[in-house]
Amino acid sequence: MRPFGGVRPAIKLVMDAMAKGGDYYYQSDIKAFFTKIPTAGIVAKVQSETHDEKLAALFEKGLEVNLANKDELLSYAKLFPSNGTGVAQGSSLSAFAGNVLLFDFDHQLNDMGVTAVRYIDDLLIVSGSERLLDQAIVFSEKHLSSFGFSLYPAVAGSDKAARGECKTGFNFLGCTVQTNRCVPSSASRVKTH
Numbered sequence: 001m002r003p004f005g006g007v008r009p010a011i012k013l014v015m016d017a018m019a020k021g022g023d024y025y026y027q028s029d030i031k032a033f034f035t036k037i038p039t040a041g042i043v044a045k046v047q048s049e050t051h052d053e054k055l056a057a058l059f060e061k062g063l064e065v066n067l068a069n070k071d072e073l074l075s076y077a078k079l080f081p082s083n084g085t086g087v088a089q090g091s092s093l094s095a096f097a098g099n100v101l102l103f104d105f106d107h108q109l110n111d112m113g114v115t116a117v118r119y120i121d122d123l124l125i126v127s128g129s130e131r132l133l134d135q136a137i138v139f140s141e142k143h144l145s146s147f148g149f150s151l152y153p154a155v156a157g158s159d160k161a162a163r164g165e166c167k168t169g170f171n172f173l174g175c176t177v178q179t180n181r182c183v184p185s186s187a188s189r190v191k192t193h
Contacts (some may be wrong), residue, residue, distance in 0.1 A: 007173045010117050011182055014126060017115035018166050018179055022126035024133045025170055028151040028161035033098060033121035034089040036148040039063045042097045062093045095120050105143050112136050117172075123151070124172050133163075 014022075039060070047056035087094035098120060109116040114127040114136045123140065127133035141151055154163035162170055169178040171185045 007119070007175070010119050010173055011175055011177065013115060013117050014124060014172065014177055015180075015182060017126040018177075021128045022115060023166055024127050024130050024164070025124060025166050026133055026137055026154060026161075026163045027122070027124040027170060027172055028154070030118075030121040030123060030144060031150045031152060033149060034087055034094060037087045037094070037097050037101055038147065039087060039097065042100050045100055059093070062091075063087055063097060101147065105140075108143070109136060109140060112139060116140075119173055122173060126166065 043056050043060040043063070046059050047053065050056065087097050102118060106116065106118055109125070112135060113132050114125050116123065116125045116136065118124075125133060125136045125140070127136060137151070144150060152158060152161035154161040164170065166177075167179050169176055171177070174185055175182050176185045
């Protein structure tokens with residue numbers, strides 16, 4: 001579910017899921033999220049939902065990334081969005097574009113008997129069983145791959161993905177989440193000093 005209003009509602013969804021028997025979690029960044037968002041399809045969706053051609057055209061223009069110094073960047077220019085694929089990371093329109101693109105995914109994933117919270121390119125799934133968690137991960141990988149995205153494997157030492165029992169705690173959106181407890185993560189405390 002896409003939380004409305006920021007980190008606090010996202011963490012509340014997670015804490016509520018854990019209080020209702022969510023014992024297992026999987027979390028991952030979505031690989032290539034910003035660089036592979038297909039902007040043309042999103043602009044078409046905005047047009048079809050709003051029936052406002054001017055708004056859709058303005059939205060399309062806002063998603064464009066134009067590099068004034070493309071020739072100077074040489075080989076680095078290919079790292080920036082171009083040709084209708086990709087959005088500028090950090091732009092509020094980029095987060096909106098991602099939410100439009102993955103709206104159906106978010107709802108389908110939550111209809112699988114798990115609680116899934118996606119906050120831009122961060123995905124967390126909480127489940128009452130490992131079987132349901134595995135099914136949700138497979139569904140997520142398959143659905144996201146249709147857009148050219150993927151998830152990171154949950155391997156020891158990774159800062160991009162993790163999997164385990166909720167009772168051991170985990171970090172999500174700058175918080176260390178444990179059963180009945182949520183505090184700022186050590187990494188987020190370091191960033192504020």
